[in-house]
Amino acid sequence: xxxxxxxxxxxxxxxxxxxxxxxxxxxxxxxxxxxxxxxxxxxxxxxxxxxxxxxxxxxxxxxxxxxxxxxxxxxxxxxxxxxxxxxxxxxxxxxxxxxxxxxxxxxxxxxxxxxxxxxxxxxxxxxxxxxxxxxxxxxxxxxxxxxxxxxxxxxxxxxxxxxxxxxxxxxxxxxxxxxxxxxxxxxxxxxxxxxxxxxxxxxxxxxxxxxxxxxxxxxxxxxxxxxxxxxxxxxxxxxxxxxxxxxxxxxxxxxxxxxxxxxxxxxxxxxxxxxxxxxxx
Numbered sequence: 001x002x003x004x005x006x007x008x009x010x011x012x013x014x015x016x017x018x019x020x021x022x023x024x025x026x027x028x029x030x031x032x033x034x035x036x037x038x039x040x041x042x043x044x045x046x047x048x049x050x051x052x053x054x055x056x057x058x059x060x061x062x063x064x065x066x067x068x069x070x071x072x073x074x075x076x077x078x079x080x081x082x083x084x085x086x087x088x089x090x091x092x093x094x095x096x097x098x099x100x101x102x103x104x105x106x107x108x109x110x111x112x113x114x115x116x117x118x119x120x121x122x123x124x125x126x127x128x129x130x131x132x133x134x135x136x137x138x139x140x141x142x143x144x145x146x147x148x149x150x151x152x153x154x155x156x157x158x159x160x161x162x163x164x165x166x167x168x169x170x171x172x173x174x175x176x177x178x179x180x181x182x183x184x185x186x187x188x189x190x191x192x193x194x195x196x197x198x199x200x201x202x203x204x205x206x207x208x209x210x211x212x213x214x215x216x217x218x219x220x221x222x223x224x225x226x227x228x229x230x231x232x233x234x235x236x237x238x239x240x241x242x243x244x245x246x247x248x249x250x251x252x253x254x255x256x257x258x259x260x261x262x263x264x265x266x267x268x269x270x271x272x273x274x275x276x277x278x279x280x281x
Contacts, residue, residue, distance in 0.1 A: 042223035176220025194227025
Protein backbone atom coordinates (compact mmCIF):
# COMPACT_ATOMS: atom_id res chain seq x y z
CA UNK A 1 0.00 0.00 0.00
CA UNK A 2 1.51 3.32 -1.03
CA UNK A 3 -1.30 5.85 -0.66
CA UNK A 4 -2.68 6.76 2.74
CA UNK A 5 -6.40 7.65 2.70
CA UNK A 6 -6.10 10.11 5.58
CA UNK A 7 -3.75 12.38 3.60
CA UNK A 8 -6.72 13.76 1.69
CA UNK A 9 -8.96 14.42 4.68
CA UNK A 10 -8.91 18.23 4.89
CA UNK A 11 -9.63 18.69 8.59
CA UNK A 12 -7.71 15.81 10.11
CA UNK A 13 -5.81 16.73 13.28
CA UNK A 14 -2.07 16.09 13.64
CA UNK A 15 -2.77 13.58 16.42
CA UNK A 16 -5.27 11.63 14.30
CA UNK A 17 -2.84 11.52 11.38
CA UNK A 18 -0.06 10.26 13.64
CA UNK A 19 -2.28 7.61 15.22
CA UNK A 20 -3.24 6.37 11.75
CA UNK A 21 0.45 6.09 10.86
CA UNK A 22 1.23 4.19 14.04
CA UNK A 23 -1.54 1.69 13.24
CA UNK A 24 -0.81 1.20 9.53
CA UNK A 25 2.95 1.84 9.23
CA UNK A 26 2.99 1.67 5.40
CA UNK A 27 6.14 2.00 3.28
CA UNK A 28 6.59 3.56 -0.15
CA UNK A 29 7.16 1.13 -3.01
CA UNK A 30 10.29 1.06 -5.12
CA UNK A 31 14.07 0.83 -4.71
CA UNK A 32 16.31 2.31 -2.05
CA UNK A 33 16.04 2.45 1.71
CA UNK A 34 12.57 3.73 2.53
CA UNK A 35 10.91 5.27 5.58
CA UNK A 36 7.46 6.49 6.51
CA UNK A 37 6.41 8.54 9.54
CA UNK A 38 6.26 12.08 10.89
CA UNK A 39 8.68 14.76 11.96
CA UNK A 40 9.44 18.14 13.35
CA UNK A 41 11.52 19.06 10.29
CA UNK A 42 13.39 21.54 12.46
CA UNK A 43 12.81 24.22 15.08
CA UNK A 44 15.14 27.11 15.95
CA UNK A 45 15.32 28.86 19.33
CA UNK A 46 16.50 32.35 20.23
CA UNK A 47 19.39 30.75 22.15
CA UNK A 48 20.69 29.45 18.77
CA UNK A 49 19.85 25.84 19.62
CA UNK A 50 18.11 23.79 16.91
CA UNK A 51 15.92 20.73 17.47
CA UNK A 52 14.39 18.22 15.08
CA UNK A 53 12.37 15.03 15.49
CA UNK A 54 12.07 11.99 13.26
CA UNK A 55 9.55 9.28 14.15
CA UNK A 56 9.59 6.63 11.45
CA UNK A 57 6.80 4.15 12.09
CA UNK A 58 8.10 1.96 9.26
CA UNK A 59 11.58 1.31 7.87
CA UNK A 60 12.73 -0.97 5.05
CA UNK A 61 16.04 -1.75 6.79
CA UNK A 62 14.95 -2.48 10.37
CA UNK A 63 12.36 -1.68 13.02
CA UNK A 64 10.59 1.64 13.22
CA UNK A 65 12.36 4.12 15.47
CA UNK A 66 12.40 7.60 16.97
CA UNK A 67 15.28 10.06 16.66
CA UNK A 68 15.80 13.54 18.13
CA UNK A 69 18.43 15.84 16.63
CA UNK A 70 20.01 18.65 18.69
CA UNK A 71 22.43 21.28 17.43
CA UNK A 72 24.01 23.46 20.10
CA UNK A 73 25.03 27.13 19.55
CA UNK A 74 28.58 26.02 18.68
CA UNK A 75 27.21 24.00 15.75
CA UNK A 76 27.71 20.53 17.27
CA UNK A 77 25.05 17.94 16.51
CA UNK A 78 23.88 15.19 18.87
CA UNK A 79 21.53 12.47 17.59
CA UNK A 80 19.43 10.61 20.15
CA UNK A 81 17.84 7.43 18.82
CA UNK A 82 15.91 4.42 20.09
CA UNK A 83 17.98 2.05 17.91
CA UNK A 84 21.59 1.71 16.77
CA UNK A 85 23.12 4.40 14.49
CA UNK A 86 23.71 1.85 11.73
CA UNK A 87 19.96 1.54 11.05
CA UNK A 88 18.75 5.00 12.05
CA UNK A 89 19.34 8.61 10.99
CA UNK A 90 23.08 8.53 11.69
CA UNK A 91 23.43 6.00 8.84
CA UNK A 92 22.94 8.97 6.51
CA UNK A 93 23.92 12.07 8.50
CA UNK A 94 26.49 10.71 10.96
CA UNK A 95 29.55 12.29 9.33
CA UNK A 96 28.29 15.67 10.54
CA UNK A 97 27.27 14.42 14.02
CA UNK A 98 29.47 14.68 17.13
CA UNK A 99 27.54 12.23 19.34
CA UNK A 100 25.10 9.36 18.90
CA UNK A 101 23.13 8.43 22.00
CA UNK A 102 20.92 5.33 22.07
CA UNK A 103 18.09 5.68 24.60
CA UNK A 104 14.33 5.24 25.01
CA UNK A 105 12.44 8.28 23.70
CA UNK A 106 8.87 8.94 24.75
CA UNK A 107 6.32 10.86 22.64
CA UNK A 108 3.03 11.65 24.38
CA UNK A 109 0.14 13.53 22.76
CA UNK A 110 -1.51 15.82 25.31
CA UNK A 111 -4.32 16.90 22.95
CA UNK A 112 -5.04 16.95 19.21
CA UNK A 113 -2.29 19.45 18.44
CA UNK A 114 0.20 19.29 21.30
CA UNK A 115 2.76 16.62 22.17
CA UNK A 116 5.70 16.14 24.50
CA UNK A 117 9.05 14.43 23.84
CA UNK A 118 11.03 13.09 26.83
CA UNK A 119 14.45 11.41 26.98
CA UNK A 120 15.20 10.35 30.57
CA UNK A 121 15.71 13.40 32.76
CA UNK A 122 17.99 15.11 30.25
CA UNK A 123 15.48 16.17 27.62
CA UNK A 124 11.95 17.58 27.88
CA UNK A 125 10.35 19.19 24.81
CA UNK A 126 6.78 20.38 24.26
CA UNK A 127 5.43 21.30 20.82
CA UNK A 128 2.11 22.94 19.87
CA UNK A 129 0.92 22.84 16.25
CA UNK A 130 -1.55 24.86 14.22
CA UNK A 131 -3.04 24.85 10.76
CA UNK A 132 -3.30 27.96 8.59
CA UNK A 133 -4.76 28.85 5.23
CA UNK A 134 -1.35 28.39 3.50
CA UNK A 135 -0.81 24.95 5.10
CA UNK A 136 -4.32 23.89 4.06
CA UNK A 137 -3.64 24.99 0.50
CA UNK A 138 -0.30 23.20 0.41
CA UNK A 139 -1.85 20.03 1.83
CA UNK A 140 -4.64 20.10 -0.73
CA UNK A 141 -2.09 20.49 -3.52
CA UNK A 142 0.05 17.66 -2.12
CA UNK A 143 -2.96 15.36 -2.07
CA UNK A 144 -3.48 15.95 -5.80
CA UNK A 145 0.10 15.09 -6.83
CA UNK A 146 0.38 11.66 -8.51
CA UNK A 147 2.43 9.14 -6.57
CA UNK A 148 5.19 8.80 -9.18
CA UNK A 149 5.67 12.56 -9.34
CA UNK A 150 6.95 12.59 -5.75
CA UNK A 151 10.21 11.10 -7.07
CA UNK A 152 10.74 13.71 -9.83
CA UNK A 153 13.34 16.39 -8.89
CA UNK A 154 11.54 19.15 -10.84
CA UNK A 155 8.31 18.48 -8.95
CA UNK A 156 10.17 18.48 -5.62
CA UNK A 157 11.73 21.85 -6.47
CA UNK A 158 8.29 23.30 -7.18
CA UNK A 159 6.96 21.98 -3.87
CA UNK A 160 9.90 23.52 -2.02
CA UNK A 161 9.41 26.85 -3.78
CA UNK A 162 5.70 26.84 -2.95
CA UNK A 163 6.47 26.16 0.72
CA UNK A 164 8.86 29.11 0.86
CA UNK A 165 6.46 31.43 -0.97
CA UNK A 166 3.47 30.61 1.25
CA UNK A 167 5.09 29.84 4.62
CA UNK A 168 8.37 31.78 4.54
CA UNK A 169 10.46 28.73 5.47
CA UNK A 170 13.47 29.68 3.33
CA UNK A 171 15.14 27.40 0.80
CA UNK A 172 14.28 23.73 1.12
CA UNK A 173 16.05 20.91 -0.64
CA UNK A 174 13.78 17.88 -0.94
CA UNK A 175 16.49 15.99 -2.78
CA UNK A 176 20.27 16.07 -2.57
CA UNK A 177 23.19 14.31 -0.86
CA UNK A 178 23.51 13.47 2.81
CA UNK A 179 26.82 13.99 4.68
CA UNK A 180 27.46 10.24 4.33
CA UNK A 181 27.03 10.38 0.56
CA UNK A 182 23.58 8.89 -0.05
CA UNK A 183 21.09 10.70 -2.25
CA UNK A 184 17.92 11.51 -0.36
CA UNK A 185 14.37 12.22 -1.50
CA UNK A 186 12.01 13.74 1.07
CA UNK A 187 8.24 13.78 0.55
CA UNK A 188 6.34 16.02 3.03
CA UNK A 189 2.76 14.89 2.40
CA UNK A 190 0.99 17.06 4.98
CA UNK A 191 2.35 19.95 7.06
CA UNK A 192 1.41 22.06 10.07
CA UNK A 193 3.11 25.12 11.52
CA UNK A 194 4.67 24.96 14.97
CA UNK A 195 2.78 27.55 17.00
CA UNK A 196 4.64 27.31 20.32
CA UNK A 197 7.40 25.24 21.85
CA UNK A 198 9.54 25.04 24.96
CA UNK A 199 12.45 22.73 25.64
CA UNK A 200 15.02 21.89 28.31
CA UNK A 201 18.10 19.98 27.11
CA UNK A 202 20.61 18.72 29.68
CA UNK A 203 19.45 21.35 32.17
CA UNK A 204 19.46 24.26 29.70
CA UNK A 205 16.16 26.02 28.87
CA UNK A 206 16.32 26.88 25.17
CA UNK A 207 14.02 29.90 25.36
CA UNK A 208 11.45 31.07 22.78
CA UNK A 209 11.30 29.83 19.21
CA UNK A 210 12.33 32.18 16.40
CA UNK A 211 12.33 32.41 12.63
CA UNK A 212 16.07 32.13 12.14
CA UNK A 213 17.95 34.19 9.57
CA UNK A 214 20.60 31.55 8.98
CA UNK A 215 19.37 28.09 8.02
CA UNK A 216 20.97 25.04 9.62
CA UNK A 217 21.98 22.24 7.29
CA UNK A 218 23.16 18.64 7.23
CA UNK A 219 24.81 17.99 3.89
CA UNK A 220 22.39 19.22 1.22
CA UNK A 221 19.46 19.02 3.65
CA UNK A 222 18.52 22.63 4.42
CA UNK A 223 16.42 22.91 7.57
CA UNK A 224 13.57 25.44 7.35
CA UNK A 225 13.83 28.90 8.91
CA UNK A 226 10.64 28.38 10.91
CA UNK A 227 9.17 25.38 12.67
CA UNK A 228 7.31 22.82 10.57
CA UNK A 229 5.70 19.50 11.47
CA UNK A 230 5.13 17.03 8.65
CA UNK A 231 3.69 13.66 7.79
CA UNK A 232 6.40 12.47 5.45
CA UNK A 233 8.19 9.74 3.59
CA UNK A 234 11.88 9.51 2.80
CA UNK A 235 14.04 7.49 0.44
CA UNK A 236 17.84 7.08 0.42
CA UNK A 237 19.71 5.74 -2.57
CA UNK A 238 23.11 4.09 -2.94
CA UNK A 239 26.05 6.11 -1.60
CA UNK A 240 27.77 8.22 -4.25
CA UNK A 241 31.43 7.14 -4.59
CA UNK A 242 31.36 5.76 -1.05
CA UNK A 243 31.74 2.34 0.45
CA UNK A 244 29.91 1.20 3.54
CA UNK A 245 27.89 4.04 5.12
CA UNK A 246 29.61 5.30 8.27
CA UNK A 247 27.53 6.28 11.25
CA UNK A 248 29.34 8.73 13.48
CA UNK A 249 32.47 10.39 14.74
CA UNK A 250 33.63 9.92 18.31
CA UNK A 251 32.04 12.16 20.95
CA UNK A 252 31.91 12.65 24.71
CA UNK A 253 29.67 10.74 27.13
CA UNK A 254 26.28 12.12 28.15
CA UNK A 255 24.22 11.30 31.24
CA UNK A 256 20.57 10.80 30.33
CA UNK A 257 19.31 10.55 33.89
CA UNK A 258 16.53 8.05 34.55
CA UNK A 259 16.32 5.09 32.21
CA UNK A 260 18.96 3.26 30.17
CA UNK A 261 21.02 5.26 27.72
CA UNK A 262 24.44 4.98 26.18
CA UNK A 263 26.57 6.77 23.68
CA UNK A 264 27.59 4.79 20.62
CA UNK A 265 31.16 5.82 19.94
CA UNK A 266 31.32 4.23 16.48
CA UNK A 267 29.19 2.12 14.21
CA UNK A 268 29.27 -1.65 14.34
CA UNK A 269 31.36 -2.77 11.36
CA UNK A 270 29.49 -6.06 11.15
CA UNK A 271 26.08 -4.40 11.16
CA UNK A 272 27.12 -1.86 8.56
CA UNK A 273 28.40 -4.61 6.28
CA UNK A 274 25.13 -6.52 6.60
CA UNK A 275 23.09 -3.41 5.84
CA UNK A 276 25.32 -2.44 2.93
CA UNK A 277 24.45 -5.74 1.26
CA UNK A 278 21.05 -4.16 0.57
CA UNK A 279 22.61 -2.01 -2.14
CA UNK A 280 23.87 -5.12 -3.94
CA UNK A 281 20.50 -6.87 -4.03
